[in-house]
Amino acid sequence: GFETFPDAAGAVQAVLSNGFLPSAMEISDRFTLQAARNYVGDGVPRGEAHLLIEVDGLEKTVPVEISLLQAMLEQRGAPEITTAMSDAECEVLWKLRREFSYSLRATGLTKLNEDVVVPRGRLVELVQFAEKLQAESGFPVACFGHAGDGNIHVNVMVRNMNEPAERARADAALDRLFRFVIGIG
Numbered sequence: 172g173f174e175t176f177p178d179a180a181g182a183v184q185a186v187l188s189n190g191f192l193p194s195a196m197e198i199s200d201r202f203t204l205q206a207a208r209n210y211v212g213d214g215v216p217r218g219e220a221h222l223l224i225e226v227d228g229l230e231k232t233v234p235v236e237i238s239l240l241q242a243m244l245e246q247r248g249a250p251e252i253t254t255a256m257s258d259a260e261c262e263v264l265w266k267l268r269r270e271f272s273y274s275l276r277a278t279g280l281t282k283l284n285e286d287v288v289v290p291r292g293r294l295v296e297l298v299q300f301a302e303k304l305q306a307e308s309g310f311p312v313a314c315f316g317h318a319g320d321g322n323i324h325v326n327v328m329v330r331n332m333n334e335p336a337e338r339a340r341a342d343a344a345l346d347r348l349f350r351f352v353i354g355i356g
């Protein structure tokens with residue numbers, strides 16, 4: 172867990188720039204986590220953003236890598252770190268991740284899901300833009316996805332797509348998103 176979405180995105184960049192090669196890294200923002208808390212209930216981590224890191228390798232080296240990652244993430248301000256070693260413990264964490272899309276649908280809003288990819292080194296810029304887009308468009312913008320490869324699901328959450336003015340605002344928000352993503356490569 173992290174206090175802010177940009178903090179979690181910065182941790183992704185730190186993990187990669189410090190030579191770690193996780194088998195998976197998944198990130199989610201505050202809106203997505205709150206939707207999951209409402210939908211799933213217990214087991215959703217504290218914080219305003221969430222980063223799931225999976226490492227694999229030799230049985231003797233994985234605990235060492237986890238320890239190093241944990242220390243680095245604590246230095247970056249992660250207030251809560253949960254580790255899982257068994258298949259059952261790992262499944263609990265992955266089940267939460269698989270529920271994100273369903274959790275967003277359960278909000279009752281229309282989920283305009285865009286699957287964007289940015290260079291991993293620009294992930295912080297994307298999440299800052301998503302927060303700005305939310306503030307300026309008036310729509311919740313829920314982000315989660317595959318932080319390890321820069322593939323993020325950016326979801327503009329709309330109350331009523333049948334209302335012409337709201338549809339036009341949503342289309343304009345999506346246009347801004349696409350222009351931004353193309354602009355950062």
